[in-house]
Amino acid sequence: LKNLRYTFGVAQKFPRRYLEILKNVDAHSDDERIPGSQKYYIKTLPCRSHNANLFMRRVDEEIIKSEQDSGKTSSRRERIIPHEPLKSVGTRVPKGLPIDFYDPSWFNSRSAGQKTITADAFNVAFLPDASQSLRGAQHPDERLGDRKFTDKYWDILIEPYDISHEIPNEEELDETDEETYDDSEVGSSEDESDEEEEVQEVAESNQLCDEDTPMAEAPEADYFNTGSSHFAFENEWAGW
DSSP states (O other): OHHHHHHHHHHTTOOHHHHHHHTOGGGSOOEEEOTTSSEEEEEEOTTBOHHHHHHHHHHHHHHHHHHHHHTOOOOSOEEEOOSSOEEOOSOOOOOSEEGGGBOHHHHHTSOHHHHHHHEETTOOOSOSSGGGTTOSSOOGGGGSOHHHHHHHHHHHHTTTOOOGGGSOOHHHHHHHHHHHHHHHHHHHHHHHHHHHHHHHHHHHHHHHHHHHOGGGHHHHHHHHHOOSOHHHHHHHHHTO
16 A cells, blocks of 8 residues: 555655655555455554545545546555544554644653654644645645745644644753853953963063163164265174
8 A cells, every 4th residue: 555655646746745654654554354345444543643644545536546547457455434433453653754644632642752753843744634635726835845835834733733842941941041151251251361361471572572672773773874885884783
């Protein structure tokens, strides 16, 4: 079932967010054969949202239409939606999918740690009504890239989910601010101290030069007061 859906999605150039879900084998439910029949009941993943179920149903409907249009005899089992949902048993929970794939009640009942490793809380994949997906008159927002799609719909689709585990509390924010402030102050103080030491060293060096070479100015003055005679210049420069 996973291979059929994913291969169809690639051929039909589904948005990347759809393909990421379809290629995850754990995102697909198993089926249960109806006793005395060649038909199968579609079972439901407990972790999968109603909207995600609607999307999977739309994918299956499009696959059937594609097979009919091509004149192919379908080798797919006939799958029937039971009157009362049948839960899949022993299936693994898919990890890292956009948060709206997961059933809100199921997700909210998990611990903070489980929530963190299970869902991508900051991305969404489906239209608010996924039954409108993959229609002939394509919904314009299905053409949006993943980032723009999330920017448009995240605030709407995130409402039923408890993602408080992803939001830092005030104490953590205060500690972060204090650490940042302390590091800045230390760095600034060290820089200012280094600058003061450099200024002091330069001042002391200049003072020593002034004290040790008081006569250095005299030759310069003699040089400028000397006439054009090269010999006179040499005598005066040598202190003769």
